[in-house]
Amino acid sequence: MTLFKTFAMAGSVMLSAIVVPAATAAEPAASTAPPSDALDPAKLEVARQIIATGYPVDKREAIFSNAIDAMLVQMRSTMLSSLKNDPGAEKLVNAKVDSFIGESKTILNGHIPALMDAMAQAYSREFSLAELTELKAFADTPAGQHFFLRNSAVLSDPSFRAANEAYMRELMPTIDKMRDAIVRDLTAYFAKNPPKPSSGS
Numbered sequence: 001m002t003l004f005k006t007f008a009m010a011g012s013v014m015l016s017a018i019v020v021p022a023a024t025a026a027e028p029a030a031s032t033a034p035p036s037d038a039l040d041p042a043k044l045e046v047a048r049q050i051i052a053t054g055y056p057v058d059k060r061e062a063i064f065s066n067a068i069d070a071m072l073v074q075m076r077s078t079m080l081s082s083l084k085n086d087p088g089a090e091k092l093v094n095a096k097v098d099s100f101i102g103e104s105k106t107i108l109n110g111h112i113p114a115l116m117d118a119m120a121q122a123y124s125r126e127f128s129l130a131e132l133t134e135l136k137a138f139a140d141t142p143a144g145q146h147f148f149l150r151n152s153a154v155l156s157d158p159s160f161r162a163a164n165e166a167y168m169r170e171l172m173p174t175i176d177k178m179r180d181a182i183v184r185d186l187t188a189y190f191a192k193n194p195p196k197p198s199s200g201s
Helices: 002-023 041-054 057-079 087-126 129-139 142-156 158-192
Strands: none
Touching: 041 087, 041 129, 041 142, 057 087, 057 142, 057 158, 087 129, 129 142, 142 158
């Protein structure tokens, strides 16, 4: 049971982490990724079987999309609370967010295969062959398949949503303070050091 709890937590963290790149237009896969040829082939094979069973190809897009949507609802509730007295401004911001998220999901969908295989590689590094075999056996059960497919639904659960929104409400002043400080300091810095063209331009 301890192993299962560890794996469940890892899955939850993974889904939460996906939301961030999706909402910030993640860059293409970094060239600093560990070489896959250093992996144990036997462990990697079992890990890929876990991913194939737990995250069926035809359901992956929905799994990731649902996780993003669940977190976005909570983010809107917290971040747009100050615009509730201005329907016009709230509508404008929501429209921009909707457009951005739509484009972000399109980008994310193109990266899902690579993300899934990278996840399998991570499993092969993190768990022993015996542990992976045990996890594969769980993934093959109805309960295991239900866990994988519905894991992101936890983000929409009323209890989790209320707790997460309370956390974000308390965090927002800190985020605002950091944003203002970064804008102030960068403005002062670039006034003395004009920005250089990016390497991608």
